[in-house]
Amino acid sequence: MDLQTTETVKGGGEGEERGRKRRPEEEEDKEETSSNRKQVADHSVKVASHYNRLQEVGLAARSQSRIFFMRNFNNWLKSVLIGEILEQVRGAGSRQVSVLDLGCGKGGDLLKWRRGGINHLVCADIAGVSVEQCQSRYEDMKRKSHVNEKIFSAQFITADCSKEVLSEKLDDPKLMFDICSCQFVYHYSFESEEKANVMLRNACERLKPGGYFIGTTPDAFELVKRLEASDSLSFGNEVFKVSFQSKGSYPMFGCQYHFSLEGVVDVPEFLVYFPLLEHMAKRYNMRLVLKQRFSEFSEEKVKKEHHRSLMMKMMALEPFPCEDGGRQATDIKGEYCHAKEHCGSAGVKLPLGTLSRSEWEATSIYLVFVFQKMS
C-alpha cells in the first residue's frame, strides 16, 4: 500500500483492502487536509484540557460509579498485558527494565509497574495537571514503601507526544526502553499522518532490539460496523456514546468521532485503521505479534488461574446474582439477561461474575496490541 497517495477507507466490513489512490478531481480534499491541520492544535488543546479537568476521586466515590466494574475490568486487562510482557522481557534476559508510559495520565498504571519490579519509568502526557498528579502519586508511593523495597526511578514529562520528540527530553540521552506502553492513547494521534508518525516515533525509536510496544485502542472496524448498523450517526447506550459527522467514507487519518463515557471521557477521537498502523510500524522494524479484541483477550487469559484470581482481587466483574441485600450496578431491564441465562432457573451464582450489557458493549469496542522490535 502506498501511504503517500492512499487517503481514504470506504465501507465498514472487516478485512477488506480499502485504500485507493487520490484522483486529480479530489485536490479539494488536500485543501481540507490543510484546514484540518489548522484544527490540529485545537484538538490537542481540547484533549489536554479535558483530561486536566478530570478530578481524581477516591475509592468510595469510584465504587458508586455506574461503570465501576468496567473500569476495573479494563484495569485488570492492562495488568495482565503488562504482567505478561514483563515476563517476556525478563525471559529474554533483561535485568534493568526501563519503561516508557506514553500518555500516562494520572498514573493509573504506576502500581502495575511497581508490582512488575521495573527499574526505571518515564511518564509522558500532554495534560500537565495529570503529569503533576502522576508524579505526586509516585512520590507518595515511594514515601510509603517498605524500607527494603527498591522502587523504580522515574522521570515525568509534559509534552504533546504527537508533536514533540521525547528522546530530546530524556534526562539520560542514552536511555533505551524495554517496553513502551500506550494505554487508551494512540487514537488521539490519528488526527493527521504527521501526528500519528511522531507518536509512533516516540513509541518505537528508543526501544531496545526485542523490546515491545504495547497498548489498547478502539477497534476502528468495530466502531464502523456499529455505526453502519445504526440508523443515525451515533450509537451507544446509557454508559457511552460514539457520534460521527458522516458515514460511508472514512479517511485514513483525521476520521473524527466524538466519544463520551459516563463522566470519564468526553473528547474528540480518531479512527485508527489498524492495517495502516501495522504498515507504519515497519519503518521502526516493528512486527505485530498480537492484536486481539478485549473479548478474545480476556476469554483466553481467564483460563489461567493467576489471572482469574487477580480478576477477583481487582473486582473486575460484578457478582451475579448480587450479594444479600446488594443491588446490581443498574436496575434497567435487560441489562443482565445474558447472565441470567448462564445462571439457569436455579439462580446459580456465576463463578467470576459479569458486566452489565451496556458496560460490555462499551468495553468491547477496544483491542489490545503488541508489537516487537525485530533488531
Ligand code: SAM
Ligand atoms: N494511559 C492512561 C491510563 O490508561 O490510565 C491514561 C489514558 S486516558 C484515556 C488518555 C490519555 O492520553 C490522557 O491522559 C491524555 O492527556 C493523553 N494524551 C492524549 N493525547 C496525547 C498526546 N498528543 N500526547 C501525550 N498524551 C496524550
